[in-house]
Amino acid sequence: MAKTWFVADTHFGHRGIIEMCFRPFASIEEHDAALISNWNSRVGGSDTVYHLGDFSHRSGRDCSHYLDRLKGKVHLIHGNHDREATRADERWLSSTPMMHINHQGHHITLCHYAMRVWPKSHRGSLHLYGHSHGRLSGDRQSLDVGVDCWGYYPISLDEILERLQTQPD
Template identity: 30%
Template structure:
């Protein structure tokens, strides 16, 4: 069993294709490709933690629940586009942030990095910024102890927490790595 992380699928969201220059012709093609990549990566016995913006669901949470179900998700950190979802009505845990432990590292997981506790001294895993500002919010910013798991930076496939920890073990304290593909190639780690 592995633990996997991703954020910002934005299922069904037509504008995200242009906003993030996603390589898809339509929301349907995007949704299909993202689900295929998810199923190729995550098995039913694995744990999926989604760091927000499953869908563009500002109304009542139904689309978020439906899409999260398709992913077989286990825990949702609510993002700014999941606001229609009432955590009390979700059939899975919904939180604003939490601490995830792996080996000797503690990770604070939240959708927006700005929402991390001011006194947090461990690593931060977040989404929200997509791939729109890779200088400030790359996949890994070791100097800031941050990891951005926005879907675009992961080639729309969740990253395995154990693989991420192996990458962080190999990164220097000042490393910045743009995306998962660059990390796998440069540091010879398997993130999936």
Template identity: 30%
Template structure:
């Protein structure tokens, strides 16, 4: 059994093809290739942490791709996920109404194929390397100035594995971006992440799409 990390699949999102220069003529081809690359990499016995921004567009269609993916899938929501605690719709109204909406969104993502949803960043250890899992890096963004700073972990000198920045970098210092746009569309094995940490802080450019 192997553990993997990935982020920012953006199933069903037409604009991400142009924004990140993904090599696909449309959403259908992109979604099919993401599923293919995942299932070529991951077995049913593996675990994959998805660090946010799973699907956009018509969620009934785009979230259906989750059920086609191998493995035990765990979601740490990002800013484009309807179940994210910072989603504007989940912050409106009275506390009871907000909790009901949040529970419904959780059920929608769990029903689509996620086994677990972890609302807050997760501390983990792999091969003796300790780090945090979060959608957001300590600093940096794909749209200029840092957004959602209130949801980011403070940099206390440790490592963070994240998404959100798409093809801006694969590694920047102690920040490792596991988004599909930095890793050729494939999930990243935990052993690869641990090896990058063992090599120390540095800057790495994204890999090309497979």
């Protein structure tokens, strides 16, 4: 059975991200190989992945260099480092600045940026974001799904729901 995954801020090819975010890798090549391996250890070929932005960054390679090595069908929610060529790549299942989905009985707003309110937020909907690299705490309805917060892996909604229960109201 196909699964659904969420991830943000992979920053493939971005040498500076290692130092900026204290990522535990000696080189960008090691970083990229680890993130690709982690992704493929969880995601199956028929799975759906929602990538909440900053897929890659001015690496001299286009995003297809990475997409061709990743399992799953990937939706891209635009991040500030996703160039027009990345956004327009035909391999994305969709490419959009924001998305609203219904998954496992939850209405979820997906955006690269954290929001204080979002559609149906006063009715219990969830909001998933990236961009902050773990520096912006969530609450019981919103959470950073960036790799810096989750051991450099894509995560499931069940994992998200479990962590949301530990967040402040």
